[in-house]
Amino acid sequence: xxxxxxxxxxxxxxxxxxxxxxxxxxxxxxxxxxxxxxxxxxxxxxxxxxxxxxxxxxxxxxxxxxxxxxxxxxxxxxxxxxxxxxxxxxxxxxxxxxxxxxxxxxxxxxxxxxxxxxxxxxxxxxxxxxxxxxxxxxxxxxxxxxxxxxxxxxxxxxxxxxxxxxxxxxxxxxxxxxxxxxxxxxxxxxxxxxxxxxxxxxxxxxxxxxxxxxxxxxxxxxxxxxxxxxxxxx
Amino acid sequence: xxxxxxxxxxxxxxxxxxxxxxxxxxxxxxxxxxxxxxxxxxxxxxxxxxxxxxxxxxxxxxxxxxxxxxxxxxxxxxxxxxxxxxxxxxxxxxxxxxxxxxxxxxxxxxxxxxxxxxxxxxxxxxxxxxxxxxxxxxxxxxxxxxxxxxxxxxxxxxxxxxxxxxxxxxxxxxxxxxxxxxxxxxxxxxxxxxxxxxxxxxxxxxxxxxxxxxxxxxxxxxxxxxxxxxxxxxxxxxxxxxxxxxxxxxxxxxxxxxxxxxxxxxxxxxxxxxxxxxxxxxxxxxxxxxxxxxxxxxxxxxxxxxxxxxxxxxxxxxxxxxxxxxxxxxxxxxxxxxxxxxxxxxxxxxxxxxxxxxxxxxxxxxxxxxxxxxxxxxxxxxxxxxxxxxxxxxxxxxxxxxxxxxxxxxxxxxxxxxxxxxxxxxxxxxxxxxxxxxxxxxxxxxxxxxxxxxxxxxxxxxxxxxxxxxxxxxxxxxxxxxxxxxxxxxxxxxxxxxxxxxxxxxxxxxxxxxxxxxxxxxxxxxxxxxxxxxxxxxxxxxxxxxxxxxxxxxxxxxxxxxxxxxxxxxxxxxxxxxxxxxxxxxxxxxxxxxxxxxxxxxxxxxxxxxxxxxxxxxxxxxxxxxxxxxxxxxxxxxxxxxxxxxxxxxxxxxxxxxxxxxxxxxxxxxxxxxxxxxxxxxxxxxxxxxxxxxxxxxxxxxxxxxxxxxxxxxxxxxxxxxxxxxxxxx
Numbered sequence: 001x002x003x004x005x006x007x008x009x010x011x012x013x014x015x016x017x018x019x020x021x022x023x024x025x026x027x028x029x030x031x032x033x034x035x036x037x038x039x040x041x042x043x044x045x046x047x048x049x050x051x052x053x054x055x056x057x058x059x060x061x062x063x064x065x066x067x068x069x070x071x072x073x074x075x076x077x078x079x080x081x082x083x084x085x086x087x088x089x090x091x092x093x094x095x096x097x098x099x100x101x102x103x104x105x106x107x108x109x110x111x112x113x114x115x116x117x118x119x120x121x122x123x124x125x126x127x128x129x130x131x132x133x134x135x136x137x138x139x140x141x142x143x144x145x146x147x148x149x150x151x152x153x154x155x156x157x158x159x160x161x162x163x164x165x166x167x168x169x170x171x172x173x174x175x176x177x178x179x180x181x182x183x184x185x186x187x188x189x190x191x192x193x194x195x196x197x198x199x200x201x202x203x204x205x206x207x208x209x210x211x212x213x214x215x216x217x218x219x220x221x222x223x224x225x226x227x228x229x230x231x232x233x234x
Numbered sequence: 235x236x237x238x239x240x241x242x243x244x245x246x247x248x249x250x251x252x253x254x255x256x257x258x259x260x261x262x263x264x265x266x267x268x269x270x271x272x273x274x275x276x277x278x279x280x281x282x283x284x285x286x287x288x289x290x291x292x293x294x295x296x297x298x299x300x301x302x303x304x305x306x307x308x309x310x311x312x313x314x315x316x317x318x319x320x321x322x323x324x325x326x327x328x329x330x331x332x333x334x335x336x337x338x339x340x341x342x343x344x345x346x347x348x349x350x351x352x353x354x355x356x357x358x359x360x361x362x363x364x365x366x367x368x369x370x371x372x373x374x375x376x377x378x379x380x381x382x383x384x385x386x387x388x389x390x391x392x393x394x395x396x397x398x399x400x401x402x403x404x405x406x407x408x409x410x411x412x413x414x415x416x417x418x419x420x421x422x423x424x425x426x427x428x429x430x431x432x433x434x435x436x437x438x439x440x441x442x443x444x445x446x447x448x449x450x451x452x453x454x455x456x457x458x459x460x461x462x463x464x465x466x467x468x469x470x471x472x473x474x475x476x477x478x479x480x481x482x483x484x485x486x487x488x489x490x491x492x493x494x495x496x497x498x499x500x501x502x503x504x505x506x507x508x509x510x511x512x513x514x515x516x517x518x519x520x521x522x523x524x525x526x527x528x529x530x531x532x533x534x535x536x537x538x539x540x541x542x543x544x545x546x547x548x549x550x551x552x553x554x555x556x557x558x559x560x561x562x563x564x565x566x567x568x569x570x571x572x573x574x575x576x577x578x579x580x581x582x583x584x585x586x587x588x589x590x591x592x593x594x595x596x597x598x599x600x601x602x603x604x605x606x607x608x609x610x611x612x613x614x615x616x617x618x619x620x621x622x623x624x625x626x627x628x629x630x631x632x633x634x635x636x637x638x639x640x641x642x643x644x645x646x647x648x649x650x651x652x653x654x655x656x657x658x659x660x661x662x663x664x665x666x667x668x669x670x671x672x673x674x675x676x677x678x679x680x681x682x683x684x685x686x687x688x689x690x691x692x693x694x695x696x697x698x699x700x701x702x703x704x705x706x707x708x709x710x711x712x713x714x715x716x717x718x719x720x721x722x723x724x725x726x727x728x729x730x731x732x733x734x735x736x737x738x739x740x741x742x743x744x745x746x747x748x749x750x751x752x753x754x755x756x757x758x759x760x761x762x763x764x765x766x767x768x769x770x771x772x773x774x775x776x777x778x779x780x781x782x783x784x785x786x787x788x789x790x791x792x793x794x795x796x797x798x799x800x801x802x803x804x805x806x807x808x809x810x811x812x813x814x815x816x817x818x819x820x821x822x823x824x825x826x827x828x829x830x831x832x833x834x835x836x837x838x839x840x841x842x843x844x845x846x847x848x849x850x851x852x853x854x855x856x857x858x859x860x861x862x863x864x865x866x867x868x869x870x871x872x873x874x875x876x877x878x879x880x881x882x883x884x885x886x887x888x889x890x891x892x893x894x895x896x897x898x899x900x901x902x903x904x905x906x907x908x909x910x911x912x913x914x915x916x917x918x919x920x921x922x923x924x925x926x927x928x929x930x931x932x933x934x935x936x937x938x939x940x941x942x943x944x945x946x947x948x949x950x951x952x953x954x955x956x957x958x959x960x961x962x963x964x
Contacts, residue, residue, distance in 0.1 A: 016570055017478050019394020023661035026678075055659075057392040060478025113962055116387050118656045147391070147656040212661045217675065217793055219658075 007034040008234035011048035013078070015040045015069045020055035020091065020211060027211035028052070031224060033231035040072040050087045050234030051078055053094030055147070055209060065108060065150045066096030075101055087132055087233040088203045089226070092148055095195075095205030104196045104205045105163060106155035111148070112188030118147040120219075121186050121208060123194050124174040127167060130201040131233040135225035141178045142171075142222040144208035146186060146194075151207040153189040153196070160190065171195030171206055202233075237537035238594070241272035249276035255607060262601040270539040271595045275602065277452075277505035277543055278512060281766050284606040287732035288764040291742055294749040295759035301721050302758050307517075309350040309430050309500060310420075311760025313722040315786050319676055320424045321683055322356035325364070325417035325726040325782040327765035331472040332414040336381025340414050341389040341475040342547050347418040348393060349501035352484050353550065355428040355491045356420030359660055360674060361390050363400035363416050364687040364726070364780045368409030370643055378412055380961060385475075386416070387654040392477035393484065396663055397655035398672035400687050404643040407695070410770030415726040415763075417782040419685050421676050428491050430500035430510070432553045432579050433518035437497055439511075439577035440559065442566055443483055443549040447532035449473050450506070450545025479548040479571070486569040487550060495562050498553035508542045510551040511577075511585055516603035524577040524587040526594055538587065538594040553579060613738035619696035619829030621815055627890040632935075632943050635823045635894070636866050640950055642822045645863060646957020654961075669796040670715035670859055673787070682787030684718030687780055690862065693816045695776040697831040698740045701816070702747030702779045707834045707899060709783035710755050711859035714843040715901070716794045717850035718785030723752055725762040725781055730774025732766045740777040741766075748779060754836040757783065792853035797874040798904040798928040804869075804879055805913065806923045807842050808860065808900015811891035818863050819894035832897045839899045845916055846901045854912050855905040866893040866943075868902045869933060875951025878933055881926040885938025893935070893943075904928060 010033045012024045021037065028035035036046050045051060059068035069075070075097075082088050082103055090098040098104045111117055120143055125136045136142070155163065163169060172192040173185045185192045187207075195206030210223030235245075246256035249272060259267060259275050267275065281287060297305040303320055304312035310324035328343025344361060351358045363386055368375050390397045395418070432439065450473035490496050498518065500510045507529070515522050529541045536544075552573075554562050559575055566573035580586075587594040639645055652667035664682065665673040671686035688709040694701030710720050725748060730737040752759055768775045798804065814820055816831035849855040858868045869879060883892045900921075905913045914922065933950060935943035 017392070017481055019392075019481065019659055020661075023659070026661065056394055057478060057481070060392060060476070060481075062478065115384075115962065116391055116654050116656070118391075118658065119653055145658050147659060149391075209658070212658045214661070217664055217680075217790060218661060219663075219793070 007032060008050065008231050009034045009036050009048040010050045010052060010231055010234055011036050011038040011045045012052045012054055013038050013040060013074055015058035015072060017058045017060055018054050018056035020209065023211045024052045024054040027214050027227045028231060030214050031228040031231050033234065038074060040074050042074045043077060045077050045081055050230050051081060053090040053097050055092030055094060058093055066093055066100040069097045070100035082203050085200060085202050087230055089132065089230045090205040091209060091211065092207055095207055096150065098203060098205040103203050104198055105159045106153050108150045109152040109154050110150055111152050116149040117186055118145065120144065121146050122174050122176050122184060123171045123208060124178050126172055127170045127197060130197060132204045132229045133170060135229050139178060141174060141176065143220055144210055144213050144222055146208050148207055151189065152187040153193045155190060166199050168196050168199065169193050170197045170204060235269060237270045237539040238268045241267045241269055245269065245272060249273065250280060251276050255279060268595065270542060271597055273539050273543050274508050274597060277508050278602045279606050283505050283509055285764055286607045287609050287611050287766060289608055290610055291745045294745060296749065296753045297758050297760065299756065299758040302760055303427065305758065305760050306762060309353050311722060311724060312354065312427055313760060313784065314424065315676065315681055315683065316788060317679060317681060318424050319681060320422055320427065321419060321784055322351050322354045322422055323417065323419040323724055323784050324350050324761040325415055325724045325780065326350065326763040327726050327728060328414045328416065329411065329728065329765055329768055332382055333412050335472040336378045337385040338472055338474050340382040340385030342473045343414050343416045344386055344389040345475045345477065345480050345547055346503050347416045348395065348480060349503065351418045351420040352487055353430065353499050353501050355426045356422035357488060358395045358418050358420045359662065360419040360672060360685055361395050361397040361416065362672065362685055362687050362782065363397065364689065365400065365402040366408045366413035366691065366778060367404050368412065369404060369406045372406065372409040382414055383651050383654055383961065389475055389477045391656045393481045394659045396657050396659050397652065398657055398663055398666050398674065399685060402648055402651060403691060405691065405776055407776045410773060411768045411775050413728050413775065413778055415780050417687055417724065419683065419784060421683065426491065428496065428499050430514050431498040431518040432514035432520055432522055434497055435520060435579050435581040436556065437579040438554050438556055438559050438575050439522055439524065439579065440552040440554050440562060440573055441529060441576045442552055442573045443571055444476060444479050444546055445530040445532040445572065446536065446541055446544045446549065447546045448540055448544060451540060451543045473545050473547050475547050482569045482571055483548055483550060486566055486571055490562060490565055495558045496552050496554055500551050502549040502551060504545065506543055506545050512599060512602050514551060514553065515585060516599045519583065521580045521582045521584045521599065522577050523580055524585065526587050526589040528574055528576045530572050530574060538589045611732050611738045612735045613742050614735045616698050616739045616743050618700065621830055622826060622828040624814065632889065632893060633945050636943065637953060638823050639818060639863055639867065640870065640953040643957045644818060644822065645867060645954055647954040648958065650958040650961040664790060665716050665794055670712040671718065673716040673718065673794065675790060680789045682718060682790040684713050684716050684785040684787065685782065686712040687782045688712060689778055689780040691776040691778040692821055692827060693831045694744060694779060696816045696827065696829045698743035698777050699747035700831045700833050702744040703751040703834045704831065704897065705779065705781045706748060706751035706755060707839050708859065708861050709781045710839065710843050711899065711901065713783060713785035714847040715850065715857045715859055717787045717847050719847060720755060720757045720783050720785045722784045723757050723759045723781060725759060725779060727764045728768050728775060728778040728780065729766055730769040737774055744777055744779040751834060755840065787851060794850050795856035796858060798856060798872045798877060798879065800877055800929045801907060802904040802928040803907055803910050804881060804925045804928060805903040806865065806900060806925050807846065807903050807917055807920060809898045809921055810884065810887045810923055812864050812895025812898040814891065814895055817894060817896040835899060842900060842920055845920060846903065849903065849913060849916055854909050855903045858902045860898060860900045860902065861896065864894040864896050870947065870950045872902060872904065873933060873947040875948050877928050878930040878947045879926055879928045880930065880934045882936045889937045889942055
């Protein structure tokens with residue numbers, strides 16, 4: 001660490017109703033980034049070189065999860081940042097926003113139980129050739145919590161073929177030993193997809209919450225590698 | 235009827251006031267009140283707001299202590315955590331609304347308790363819920379369970395406060411009156427606490443939050459009446475919650491307080507603008523003027539009566555210096571919240587309201603708040619349930635008995651409930667639901683903040699005094715299981731009608747029991763709530779004095795475990811035999827709700843809890859307290875349905891008392907074999923028995939040389955998973 005001024009600046013965008021923003025800010029700081037809260041009405045990203053769209057219930061999830069946030073003024077800057085190849089991590093509600101603004105394909109349905117689910121899940125790392133996932137091994141199994149009602153990812157077969165062909169599935173729900181199994185899929189997501197990357201590989205959306213697993217005392221450190229990947233890509 | 239029509243004794247009666255109370259109003263005012271004034275009297279003199287039947291008894295609680303910053307009387311209690319931090323907490327009931335409309339009733343119960351905590355300047359960090367339902371096959375009961383769980387979940391999940399604990403129980407006495415008690419725990423810097431006081435004449439009154447609608451009018455008076463078959467007709471008195479607005483309110487209010495922009499602040503809870511205006515003025519020894527025409531209304535044509543008594547949710551009253559009004563409105567505007575100046579603080583002890591340019595009411599504070607009626611209701615001391623002659627309990631099929639216990643809804647796994655709650659938002663949860671107590675880290679520190687809710691209502695119905703005292707003891711043990719030392723209590727006292735001397739006797743005995751136990755454990759009561767009239771068509775609930783207890787771990791060094799691991803040595807700290815009176819074994823297996831419920835052995839409980847707490851803090855042992863279902867159920871819980879054990883009970887003990895006896899105040903302790911000497915040293919001088927070793931896949935219990943239990947733990951755990959599993963499909 002060469003002084004506070006040189007730390008990579010990571011924007012955590014705060015929407016009305018975001019509730020994982022504080023956790024994301026703390027997680028970024030924990031791995032050595034400079035966490036910068038950016039208000040949803042901001043026209044720019046305050047000089048940040050990476051972005052987190054945090055979890056929560058932006059606009060109460062009224063209308064549809066992430067739908068209103070997609071129209072916030074800050075999203076213009078987020079889009080531009082992503083188009084320039086800048087790293088973006090959308091967590092839970094943030095993933096739902098990335099679908100709404102079209103940075104990632106598909107849509108979220110209600111969980112197949114039609115209920116909010118909060119529990120630990122296991123995730124198989126499908127891509128580790130990208131900076132965002134560079135701290136992980138391919139096939140590695142992570143244990144992270146999910147907390148959502150609308151995490152049942154769905155896409156048209158044409159879209160699904162593209163997702164397959166271009167390797168956009170980054171994380172899949174799996175058993176503790178890494179096998180794909182319907183019983184290990186908590187919400188019914190198509191192809192057990194828990195996390196997606198865009199074709200360029202700089203935008204990652206995921207339903208589980210890495211920012212909640214940064215310390216052993218809080219149940220594990222499996223989230224730290226993902227947050228570190230983002231900070232280092234900044 | 236027009237809002238300014240003169241009141242009559244009939245109208246007073248319709249508002250739940252007695253003839254005597256109405257006569258007192260006439261003499262206090264020296265005139266006939268108008269309808270709006272009558273509504274205000276009825277709300278503030280309701281049992282719910284005035285505590286008129288309970289107040290004289292609640293004085294018996296210990297309320298002071300070296301850590302107490304603020305005791306009862308404010309929106310929530312405040313207790314010191316050390317290192318410049320304090321915790322703010324309270325528990326409150328939302329029973330009646332939840333029975334009428336479970337989803338909104340439970341949701342707004344959570345919303346209300348959150349506001350009581352953040353209005354003090356604290357960030358809410360934990361929610362817990364103590365729930366009581368009737369028999370699952372009773373009318374509407376699965377609908378009620380499902381609605382309450384969804385209501386709690388949707389509200390807490392959206393505002394982003396983790397739900398980390400609580401309890402649920404089932405008994406036919408709740409068939410017509412379920413209980414929803416919500417507890418919120420917050421944290422604040424010690425110098426960042428705010429109070430609900432309208433002080434400083436000339437200061438302005440600012441209304442913040444949702445617009446006022448016609449929902450919830452008479453909520454407080456409804457909560458102060460018994461139910462009958464027409465309960466569903468009261469649905470319009472249930473409020474509707476908007477957790478998104480609540481989340482904005484939390485952030486907005488914490489910002490306003492953090493920037494020092496408010497003088498006083500309170501939410502509009504029961505009795506809405508009425509209670510916040512009168513209580514804030516009374517606490518400060520000042521008065522208020524209000525211009526009701528300025529109150530943001532959801533629909534046109536709302537009258538002063540409705541504006542004063544609406545219980546629309548997510549609304550706050552702020553008191554602000556004149557210079558700070560503009561900056562306050564700026565901050566509120568940035569959070570997208572409506573805020574408007576509606577009045578001024580005055581030196582006179584009265585509230586004067588205008589509407590459409592003329593006076594709507596003018597009421598003195600004293601008769602409404604400090605001099606509100608107090609009753610010493612007649613009461614009959616309860617007779618504690620005696621022992622009954624039990625059948626022979628020697629050579630029974632213990633496995634069948636254990637299976638029967640575990641298959642009861644009382645022992646059903648609550649996972650299907652809490653899996654619908656966000657338990658880890660805030661990234662501070664060390665131990666979440668499903669354990670003995672919840673444990674969190676205070677933001678940016680390693681201070682552990684623990685909380686639990688406890689009440690064995692079966693025991694309280696048999697012996698209100700001992701049952702209530704036992705609830706306190708159980709809470710102390712539960713906190714010890716996560717290494718926490720108790721520092722404060724909030725209570726939620728749920729009873730039937732106080733006008734029934736028998737019920738009032740239960741209440742008095744339970745308060746005495748709580749007071750004795752809190753004194754013995756040196757844990758002050760800093761906030762609480764009384765809910766009377768929990769009865770339907772003459773049938774009262776089991777007395778349910780719920781204890782919410784908060785504890786502290788000065789420095790969390792390791793994560794407490796609640797399960798044993800293969801190879802762990804298993805010890806019982808405490809007596810080998812418990813008592814069967816008031817036990818779940820008698821209730822569920824033998825169908826007997828019979829006493830006696832023993833009193834608490836405070837000295838033994840204090841010593842064993844202190845040792846268990848220390849062992850857990852140091853990571854030397856995992857602890858589980860022995861309570862409902864005794865040793866057998868504790869062992870099944872510690873197995874987590876995966877790792878079995880082999881335990882041996884000395885041949886001299888009674889197997890039924892050893893396996894299923896309760897009230898012994900002990901712990902199951904487990905530790906890896908190399909740590910056994912340390913564990914034994916720590917327990918020196920206390921009753922400690924090494925029962926066996928964890929391992930295998932079966933729960934094996936020998937009585938002397940005879941094996942009395944041998945069951946796969948997975949099968950036992952599966953029995954518990956079934957009980958509430960239907961919630962996933964409902």
